[in-house]
Amino acid sequence: MSPQKTQTNNDKEMKQMRTTAKLLIRGFGLGTLLVAFAQTGMAGATPDVVELATLANMYKPTTFDHAMHVDVAACAVCHHHTTGTPLPADSGCITCHGNSGPTAEVACASCHAANPCDPEVRQQTASAATIFHGGDRTGLKRAYHLNCMGCHKEMGGPTGCEDCHPKKERVTE
Numbered sequence: 001m002s003p004q005k006t007q008t009n010n011d012k013e014m015k016q017m018r019t020t021a022k023l024l025i026r027g028f029g030l031g032t033l034l035v036a037f038a039q040t041g042m043a044g045a046t047p048d049v050v051e052l053a054t055l056a057n058m059y060k061p062t063t064f065d066h067a068m069h070v071d072v073a074a075c076a077v078c079h080h081h082t083t084g085t086p087l088p089a090d091s092g093c094i095t096c097h098g099n100s101g102p103t104a105e106v107a108c109a110s111c112h113a114a115n116p117c118d119p120e121v122r123q124q125t126a127s128a129a130t131i132f133h134g135g136d137r138t139g140l141k142r143a144y145h146l147n148c149m150g151c152h153k154e155m156g157g158p159t160g161c162e163d164c165h166p167k168k169e170r171v172t173e
Helices: 003-040 066-072 119-127 140-155
Strands: 049-052 062-065
Antiparallel strands (some): 049 062
């Protein structure tokens, strides 16, 4: 092979490597921007602390540090209906909620009933069976636990019942 052909091949390889490097750098930059947007896109409009008191007759309210969780994970990691941030591609919710549009509110209790076996809730769920997985809608307690426990185990967060749900001395009606 002549020295001129070798130089031409080397030039082509170098140009291809530079193009690949530029694409990788641009892709990384775009990915970083998307993650930053997903984590902070609506953070200013969210509460710092959320009090969960659906079982207030048996347990003291659970104080959920929303601000800390916003710093740790993108909104869509927990909320499958978001205020505009995209769902992560590996989300367990994406199968059913992949086309879920943005909503004004992302509170779990907006869709997940505290008492899923209540006759009125069962009727609402049955009348919208195509939305609620053939008539089965996850209740609020299960939705919280499905969303929280896996991450808590993975990240070393609290996993014991009373870590999040301190019992009251007396059960109230």
